[in-house]
Amino acid sequence: MAFKLTDYEAYDFANRRHIGPSPTEMRDMLKVIGFKTLDQLIDATVPPAIRQKEPLDWGPAMTERDALFHMKEVASKNKVLTSLIGQGYYGTTTPAPILRNILENPAWYTAYTPYQPEISQGRLEALLNFQTMVSDLTGLDVANASLLDEATAAAEAMAMAKRGGRSKANNAAFFVDKNCHPQTIAVIKTRAEPLGIEVQVADPDTLDAGAVFGAIFQYPGTHGHVRDFTKEIAALHEHKAIAIVAADILSLALLKSPGEMGADIAIGSTQRFGVPMGYGGPHAAYMATTDKLKRSMPGRIIGVSIDSRGNKAYRLALQTREQHIRREKANSNVCTAQALLAVIASMYAVYHGPDGIKAIAQSVHRKTSRMAAGLEEAGFSVEPEVFFDTITVEVGHLQNVVMEAAVARGVNLRKVGDTKVGISLDEQTRPETIEAVWGAFGIDRKDDSSNKQYRLPDYALRESEYLTHPIFHKNRAEAEITRYMRRLADRDLALDRAMIPLGSCTMKLNATIEMIPVTWPEFGNLHPFVPQDQAQGYHEMIDDLNDKLCQITGYDAISQQPNSGAQGEYAGLLTIRNYHFARGEGQRNVCLIPTSAHGTNPASAQMVGWQVVPVQADDKGNIDLNDFRAKAEKHSDHLAACMITYPSTHGVFETTVQEVCQITHDHGGQVYIDGANMNAMVGLARPGDVGGDVSHLNLHKTFCIPHGGGGPGMGPIGVKAHLTEHLPGHPEYGTAVGPVSAAPFGSPSILPVSWAYVLLMGGAGLTQATKVAILNANYIAARLKDAYPILYTSETGRVAHECILDTRPLDEAAHVSVDDIAKRLVDSGFHAPTMSWPVAGTLMVEPTESEPMDELDRFCDAMLSIRAEAQDIIDGKIDAENNPLKNAPHTVRDLVGSWDRPYTREQACFPPGSMGVDKYWSPVNRVDNAYGDRNLICTCPPMSEYEEAAE
Structure with missing residues (x-):
């Protein structure tokens, strides 16, 4: 057929770049599900009562070229001066090999939190290097894999001191050195007030060690003072109080370490180790502590264990997702780390x-x-x-x-x-x-x-050594450093290799075009406290992004200050708390939370001083409306809020959501809607219309900011008009309400990613993305339903943007656990779906809209093959213990070593779904988690072990 000019359609970002399936693939997928059109599927999935009335529309979507041109114009309105402001933020040089091979490399920035250790060995080693670096420089025994920023790390340390100290003054005050950075003092005050902690800000010379449960000192002080706190720390220890030092990481190369002073905890920022200021973030904070307090430390800790063949392997240790276990009794709501920035900082030290x-x-x-x-x-x-x-x-x-x-x-x-x-x-x-x-x-x-x-x-001056491990003494030729970074990247499985089908985590495309502006100096080289007229480009971008997010969510105002999803939860609840107090209803301190909620929800509620009352789910996974109503009535005089996730944590659009919101409002509470599942709503339904008063948005999920191996993230909150004046403020802006993060806008240097996304997609493109996310999830459910029961569906038999595969029958019939399935997927080159949450023994799958049909089919083929292998166990065709599922994942050593297993090497290493030429090989066999916790090692092991592993 001859080409006609009228046949031309714009080759736009939304329908040819970001969205995976082609129109032809969509039609084929719809046939499998049983629908003729995509809109018919959406109408059968999303309840009509919550559908938004007007389409998203802020003008036509931009082309990639036009978007970059526009963003450069806006960025140029920032004035990049040399900032010698200090206050915890400093000019630094990112070594070019690290910039190119880590910060700008999708092998590093598209990876997920290393919950599956076998396919995360590269970033786990880099994070272990980070912990070793921090432990060495601070002179303390154990460090974590980073926290969000210095100010929130200080607040976490305060809470840790209250938990871990044995002072008789444990219910008394917390002492804060007046020489701490102002933003640190402000965040500490914000976090202390709901918990009833009195904060004393004074000169260390006035410290009454017997009247406090802990104290924090800035080293050097915000105005430059270098002071040895050994005497003050000794006085605190006499009264069994906890001593915290907020230390500048670079200064510790010259100055006496906190550990040498006797400190129990050290915190600070690693920003000046090669991470641009970025108008405030993201940057990796650090925390280190003594051995006796290690089990109270929040955040992620990387440990050394062994695999099933006895070889060294890394894994997350101790705190792994403790919020899902301890919930409102969790030490902290911090569920991740600034992993990508910690990797950069650690590599700066290696470099x-x-x-x-x-x-x-x-x-x-x-x-x-x-x-x-x-x-x-x-x-x-x-x-x-x-x-x-x-x-x-x-x-x-x-x-x-x-x-x-x-x-x-x-x-x-x-x-x-x-x-x-x-x-x-x-x-x-x-x-x-x-x-x-x-x-x-x-x-x-x-x-x-x-x-x-x-x-x-x-x-x-410091007398002790630091960075003694051979990893910090590598040959510094660029060839060697570059190859080291490449070797680590090759050990990992990230989005640049394969789909990561994690339910609730929304591992979608982080488009290259969206990443380009992040490293522009106009965005990267601004200090967060420059005069506002020097940051006009930032403010224009933030204002425009906020306007679009308000249209998307139905809220009236957005705060970009929370620099993680958990921070967004906390900030949202704190805003509600401020609102109740302003109305003279400070007694409202009960929060209703479904038992299926993210574990960070109850942890966040306890951080604002609330009592968590769990609400049961019914047999279909929905909120038990009778139980919800009864508990709302019981606690009516004290009801502060409910926290719900929509679509539900079980991956379904609940039809009773508006009734849940109304019951809460009728009893004087506010509705917090967790935005984790916003990828199923954009353009179709708005939480602010459904009945929400506040929501946080995971920009690192729905709005394309990369997960970066576990961070960075942004969790801005949207609120209705009546809550606007109660949003977090910042001392730099002279507001009465305190901040939740160190910088006024959290981690703004990654906001260009989300801004580029909404500019490139336009309202229609974002809506289409949501529809295709729902299509992809229902396609997987349709292909796998006969092999794995779909645990929860709507009344019309549909799932939202994710589905839960019930693998428990295989465990009962063949003793094939959800863990076995996850590890076997590695052999096919896949990261496992979310395991055992929200229901133990299940897999929650979220393919997102970015994955084309070929990749969805590859995943389904792998899952069907696993089901067939389980059937062979049931039928007695293969041994119940010595089989591909129990021995997975298989490594190259398995392929070439001696072989005495009752199945072939080909069956072991090349199952359906795996790629022949481009196969991903797990660098280790299955990691022994119990061994790692029994033998806790959180710093780099001797170099000889690296050499043995290399051999």
Whole structure:
């Protein structure tokens, strides 16, 4: 047929890039499900009562070229000056090999949290390197795999001190060094108030160790003071109180470590280890502690174990998803880490080694010493006497003059009080920068970089070694470092290799076009506390994204401050709590939560001081309306909120959701709708219309920000108008309401990903994506229903964007566990679906809209093959214990080594679904979890073991 101009259709992002199935594939899939059109399927799946009235529409979708052009125009409105503001954020240089091979590499940024250790050995090793780095530099026994930011890590440490201390003052106060960063103090206060903790902010000289359960000290202080806290820590220990040190990670290359002072916990940020400031994030915070407190530490901990053949293997240890086990009694609602940023920071340490890190620290200190000397010689009063990289200068009534003169020379300084100026130098500071600062003070002189003066006395200097493990002493040739990063990446299974069908986790395409703006200097090189007129591009982007998210959700305002989904939960509940108190109803402290909810839900509720009342589910997995109504009536005078997930945690659009919301409102409560399953709603239904008062959105799920091996994430909250004034604030913006995160906008340097997504898709494209997500899930359910019962469906027999496969009958009949199925999927080159949640012994599958039909069929073929192997066990055709399911995953060593198993090597290593030429090989056999917890090792093992593994 001849081509006609009228036949042309735009080759747009929505229908040819992001959405996996082609129109032809969609028609074939619909036939399998039993529908003629996609809209018929949607009408049978989404209850008519909740369908939104107006389509999403903010103009036509942009082409990739136009979107990048528009975003560059907006980004250029940010003024990128040299920021010497400090306060926990510093200029840093990301080594080019790390930038290209990790930050810009989908093998690293599209990986999921390493719950399946066999296919996560690369990132687990990198995170173990991070823990070793932190443990060494802090002088403490055990570190975790990172937390969200320094301020929230400090708040977590406070809660940990209250749990882990034995002070007689355990119900009393928490002491905060007045020299802590202002945002840290503010977040601590926010977190303390609902828990009834009194916060004392004062000079360490005034510490009454017998009156507090714990204390935190900043080291060096926010204005530069370097102080040894050994005496204060000893006093705390006399009263069995917990001592916390918030330490600058780079300074620890020169300064006495927190562990040498006797600290119980150290926290801080690793931002200056190669991670751009990004207007506040994302950055990997760290936490380290003594051995006796390790089981109270929140977040992820990587441990060393063995596999089924006795070879070394890594895994998550201790805290693995403890929120799902302990729920409202969980230590914390933190369920993940800033994994990608922790990997970058750890690789920065591998790249530079201990000598390089020390040289950078020495260089920063020398530059600061020269800066101070020049100011002093010109007659200015500089403090403190002992500093690392930060000084404070008395300028009297000239404060604004000096600040403005610095800006005119391309430099931002820090305003301290009404008469002082703060200056913090970093590894990027050049002689020209020092001279520009001097010029702002009216000093005309040249910087002499050969002048190597120091201001650190001997008593402040570190004597202990650090980064002694051979991994930090590798050959620093770029070829070797690049190959090391490649080797680690090759051990992992990420979205760049295969579908990751995790229910509730929405592992969809992280498009390259969306990732490009993240590393633009206009977004990456801004300090979070620059004057607002220097961040106009950021504010324009955030405002536009917020407007679109309001249209999508039906809410009236969005806060971008929460920098994870769990933080979003906490911020949303805190907003509701603030609302009740403002109305004089502070007694409302009961939260109704279905038993099927995410484990972070009850953990978040306890963090705002609420009592969790569980609500049962009925036989179909829906909220038991009678139980919900009875408990709402029982607690009517104290009902603060209910927390529900929609579509339900069981992957179904419940038809009673509006009634649940109405019951809650009738009893004076507010409705929190968890946004984890928003990928089934965008363009079809809006939580704000259904009856929600507040929701968090996982931008790292529905809106395409990569999971990055377990982080970064963003969990902004949308609220109805009556809650707007109660949203989190920030001291930098002079608000009365306290912050939940260190930076005003959480982790804004990854927001360009979600902004690009909504610009490229447009309203119609986003709606089509939702429809195809539902199509893909129903297609998998239709193909697998005869082999694995679909546990929950709607009254019309449909699932939403995910489905739960009931594998328990195989366990009963063949002793094939859900774990066996997960490991066997590795042999076919797949990450397992979500295991044993929300129902033990099941698999929850979410294919997302990004996967084409070929990949869906490959997964279904693998699952059907596993079912056939289980049937062979039932029929007695293969041994019940020595079979491909029990021995999975199989490695290359299994393929080439001796073979005494009653099935073939080909059956073991090349099951249906696996790729012949491009097969993914698990680097280890099945990991022994129990061994890892019995023999807890959370730092790098000897290098000889690496060599043995390589052989």
